[in-house]
Every structure is written in structure tokens, then in C-alpha cells.
Amino acid sequence: MKWSWKIGTFAGVVVYLHATFLVLLGGIALTHWMQYHRLLPTLLGVSLTIAIFACVVLHEYGHAFAARRFGIATKDITLLPIGGMARLERMPENPDHELCVALAGPTVNVALAAVLGMYLLLTGHFEPVRQIGLTHGLFLERILFANLFLAGFNLIPAFPMDGGRVLRALLAKRTEYKRATRMAASVGQGSAVVLGFIGLFTNPLLLLIALFVWIASAREVALVETKSALGAALAKDAMIPEFRTLSPRDGLSKAVTLALGGWQQDFPVVDQGRVVGMLLGTDMIASLANGDVRVNVDKAMRHDFPVASPAESLESVFTRLHETEVATMPIVENGKLLGLVTLGNLDEHMMEQSALTKAGKMMGSGRVKVDPLALTGRAVT
Numbered sequence: 001m002k003w004s005w006k007i008g009t010f011a012g013v014v015v016y017l018h019a020t021f022l023v024l025l026g027g028i029a030l031t032h033w034m035q036y037h038r039l040l041p042t043l044l045g046v047s048l049t050i051a052i053f054a055c056v057v058l059h060e061y062g063h064a065f066a067a068r069r070f071g072i073a074t075k076d077i078t079l080l081p082i083g084g085m086a087r088l089e090r091m092p093e094n095p096d097h098e099l100c101v102a103l104a105g106p107t108v109n110v111a112l113a114a115v116l117g118m119y120l121l122l123t124g125h126f127e128p129v130r131q132i133g134l135t136h137g138l139f140l141e142r143i144l145f146a147n148l149f150l151a152g153f154n155l156i157p158a159f160p161m162d163g164g165r166v167l168r169a170l171l172a173k174r175t176e177y178k179r180a181t182r183m184a185a186s187v188g189q190g191s192a193v194v195l196g197f198i199g200l201f202t203n204p205l206l207l208l209i210a211l212f213v214w215i216a217s218a219r220e221v222a223l224v225e226t227k228s229a230l231g232a233a234l235a236k237d238a239m240i241p242e243f244r245t246l247s248p249r250d251g252l253s254k255a256v257t258l259a260l261g262g263w264q265q266d267f268p269v270v271d272q273g274r275v276v277g278m279l280l281g282t283d284m285i286a287s288l289a290n291g292d293v294r295v296n297v298d299k300a301m302r303h304d305f306p307v308a309s310p311a312e313s314l315e316s317v318f319t320r321l322h323e324t325e326v327a328t329m330p331i332v333e334n335g336k337l338l339g340l341v342t343l344g345n346l347d348e349h350m351m352e353q354s355a356l357t358k359a360g361k362m363m364g365s366g367r368v369k370v371d372p373l374a375l376t377g378r379a380v381t
Contacts, residue, residue, distance in 0.1 A: 015057060074087065230350065
């Protein structure tokens with residue numbers, strides 16, 4: 001994620017801190033300073049926030065370790081002002097596995113709260129709940145209640161919270177996965193409406209959370225439906241076999257000419273038969289905007305870029321294209337460049353498959369006869 005700094009790697013998972021997290025710490029510090037006008041309470045408030053977010057990290061590691069049990073790796077964990085985000089390699093589609101992974105995070109928070117509660121009871125330091133607040137109360141007891149809040153909030157039945165995935169897993173035990181996702185997303189968007197309504201009269205932050213939940217629910221449905229549309233197709237099924245390439249020694253002027261004269265915006269850079277880089281349209285424009293008109297392609301191309309094999313699933317290609325924020329992926333086999341897959345032609349492939357599926361259903365019902373080649377727009381030669 002952009003504007004994120006690497007904190008370190010723990011148990012094989014990289015942890016990042018988003019820059020906006022510092023804004024949160026600044027806001028906490030300002031709130032405590034305005035209330036107490038002393039340094040010690042301000043430092044305690046900042047320390048409490050850091051301690052709570054350490055619990056958030058443990059919550060995300062709960063997801064990561066549970067996913068690891070089912071052979072799913074965690075790419076990284078990012079700390080944001082609104083919480084943590086663990087990026088799993090993929091979401092488990094087995095309902096029991098998804099249920100386990102989703103509940104692992106809140107379980108960690110409940111366990112932490114239980115340990116802190118036992119300690120406070122044994123030491124006799126438990127204060128009445130009415131004496132606990134955002135800016136006052138016993139440090140450990142505030143962390144205890146923060147963990148209970150984290151567990152409860154994350155179990156709200158809405159994506160991207162854990163409760164949304166719990167609800168989908170339970171629904172998927174009784175119905176098809178895609179339908180379960182739609183039903184869970186509908187509940188989530190209903191929850192967003194309730195949160196937004198409450199936020200109008202209480203805390204504006206709830207409005208932001210409601211918007212986030214609404215968008216995340218719609219995105220989850222779109223993602224699942226896209227994966228369903230891609231089905232078992234492979235990269236070779238959707239790749240474009242006719243394309244233009246550049247040499248590292250070509251000037252950007254040649255790239256501009258090719259871009260203006262054809263469909264391509266991104267170009268594989270090939271040297272001695274090997275793909276050594278990708279010149280993206282956005283990078284080309286950025287170089288030209290900086291006045292680098294005479295620069296060679298090798299100065300503007302990307303050396304780190306995703307590559308797929310012909311046998312890789314289109315679902316995997318689609319996911320990696322979105323994660324890397326690159327719109328074009330070279331398809332390479334034994335070092336040879338065979339074709340390109342773009343987000344645009346993936347969309348076309350999905351529309352073609354959707355049209356063929358609908359036509360197949362209509363033909364099966366005897367209502368109409370359709371020529372599949374006419375649907376795809378491809379002619380037999």
C-alpha cells in the first residue's frame with residue numbers, strides 16, 4: 001500500500017505502518033494536551049494508543065496463523081488509523097476454513113482481555129467501569145476494554161469486518177458461495193445505513209466507517225462475481241498474441257508513436273529474446289512531463305513487474321494485476337514472450353463467457369438457437 005513504512009518482519013509476515021497513523025497519534029496527543037495541559041498524561045494517551053494498536057497487530061496475526069493452517073500465506077499486515085488489515089494470499093472458500101480464519105482475530109482480543117482481567121482481579125486493581133474513559137482510568141483496564149470493543153466491533157456482520165466473513169461462512173454452509181456473499185453484503189450495507197444514521201446524531205467518524213463498509217461490501221460482491229466469471233480459465237485463454245515490443249535502447253519517441261498508432265499503452269521491453277522490463281503508459285507520460293524527451297526506454301521502464309505463465313489461472317492473473325496496480329501482464333513460457341493479458345481484455349473475456357453462458361441456458365431451454373462465434377465476434381479462418 002502506498003504511503004506505508006515497513007516496521008519489520010515477524011513470523012514470516014511483513015508489518016507496515018501507514019503514514020496516516022501518525023495523524024491519529026497527533027490527534028490523540030492534542031486531545032490529551034487540551035484536557036490536561038501536562039506532558040505525562042499526553043504521553044500516557046499516546047502510549048495507550050500504541051498499546052491498543054499492538055493488540056490490533058496480534059488480532060491480525062490471529063487471522064494469519066489460522067490461514068496458515070489451511071495453507072494460505074499472509075502477504076503483509078498494514079496498520080491504518082481505522083485498524084489493521086492482513087492481506088491473505090487468497091480467501092478460503094471452504095466455509096469451515098473461512099469461519100475459523102474470521103473468528104481467529106476476535107478470539108485473540110477476547111483472550112487478551114481475559115488475561116488482563118485475571119491479572120487485575122488477582123492484584124485487586126480493578127476500578128469501577130464508570131471510572132474508565134478514553135482519556136482517564138487505569139492503563140491496563142483501558143486496554144482490557146479496548147480489546148473487548150475490538151472483538152465486538154469486528155463481529156459486526158458487515159464486510160470488511162470479521163463478522164461479514166463469519167456471516168458468509170455460515171450462509172455458505174446452506175447455499176452457493178456467490179449467493180452467500182450477496183446475502184452477507186446486503187446485511188453489511190444495511191448495517192452501514194444504521195451506522196451512518198447513528199453517526200448523523202453522535203459521532204461523524206461513524207459516517208466515514210459507514211461509507212467504508214458500504215463500499216467494501218459492494219467490492220466483495222464484485223470480486224466474488226469476477227472470480228466466478230473467470231472460472232477455470234487459464235491465462236492462455238485470454239491472452240493477446242499480437243502485440244508490439246520495445247528495446248531498452250529505443251527512445252521514448254518510438255513508444256509514443258506506437259501508443260498513438262495502436263491499442264497498446266504498456267509495452268514489454270525485450271532484449272535478446274528476454275523480457276527485461278515493462279514500459280507503462282503512465283511512466284512514459286511522467287518521463288515526458290519531466291522533459292525527458294530524448295531518454296531511452298531503459299531509463300523509464302520498470303524492472304520489477306508481474307509475469308504469468310500460460311497455465312496460470314485467470315483468477316490469479318486478475319488478482320495480481322489489481323494488487324500490483326499494473327494493467328498489463330506478459331505471458332512467458334521458457335523465457336519466451338507469448339502474449340499479453342490486460343485488465344481490458346480480461347473484462348472482454350468475462351463478458352464473452354457471460355454471453356455464452358446465457359446463450360447456453362436459452363438453447364438448453366429450447367427458446368432460441370445462438371451461434372457462439374457470433375457472440376464472441378470471432379471468425380473462423
